[in-house]
Amino acid sequence: MRLAIEEALAAAEAGEVPVGAVIACGGEVVARAHNCVESTLQGTAHAELLAIQEASRRLGMWRLDGCTLYVTKEPCAMCAGAMVNCRVPELFFGCPDPKTGAAGGFLDVTAMPDGFHTVRTTGGLLASECLAILQDFFRKRRQQVKQQP
Numbered sequence: 025m026r027l028a029i030e031e032a033l034a035a036a037e038a039g040e041v042p043v044g045a046v047i048a049c050g051g052e053v054v055a056r057a058h059n060c061v062e063s064t065l066q067g068t069a070h071a072e073l074l075a076i077q078e079a080s081r082r083l084g085m086w087r088l089d090g091c092t093l094y095v096t097k098e099p100c101a102m103c104a105g106a107m108v109n110c111r112v113p114e115l116f117f118g119c120p121d122p123k124t125g126a127a128g129g130f131l132d133v134t135a136m137p138d139g140f141h142t143v144r145t146t147g148g149l150l151a152s153e154c155l156a157i158l159q160d161f162f163r164k165r166r167q168q169v170k171q172q173p
Contacts, residue, residue: 025094025116025149031058031071032096032157038063042096042161045071047079047112049091055079071095072103076110087111096154098125098147104133107143114144118154 031044035058047055057074061067072095080086088110096118099107104126107115115127115134126133127145134143 025096025118027053027056028071028094028096028118029150029153029157031056032154035059035071036157036161042157043071045075045093045095047075047088047091047093049079049083049088054082054091068102070100070103072099073106076106076112080110089113092116094149097121097158098127098129099134100124101126101131101133104131104143108133108136108139108141111141112143114146116146116149118147118149119151119158120147 027046028044031046032042035044036042040059040062042059044058046053055075055078057071057078059071060069060074072093075093076088079088079091091112092114093107093112094116098117098119098121099115117127120129122129124130128134128147134145
């Protein structure tokens with residue numbers, strides 16, 4: 025999770041919403057990513073999706089069996105769906121997202137009844153630190169908006 029936090033901080037530095045993700049497989053980090061929505065002008069450039077894409081490239085397969093995804097904020101429905109589709113077996117996330125989270129928060133895409141795959145999900149890993157990064161980012165953004173003429 026510490027590496028995911030490093031990615032979130034890099035995202036904030038780049039002006040992106042500070043979410044970071046890391047995928048480990050067999051005890052080795054195979055992918056790291058952070059949100060790149062603003063820099064790529066792609067609404068789908070979430071940290072989790074970018075990490076899944078990188079892990080698939082590095083491992084040479086789309087099924088990420090045996091991999092664990094770590095992300096600083098509870099994934100949205102799009103990212104949770106990608107985890108299910110790519111057969112990610114385990115997810116650890118930092119702070120919950122009660123408004124749009126889809127790993128047990130607002131929805132639970134990772135454990136749909138009668139779904140073809142479920143993702144073992146553990147939330148709250150370094151939650152206060154992950155939340156503080158997001159809150160600080162949005163506090164600064166609001167201040168910048170107030171200062172504009």
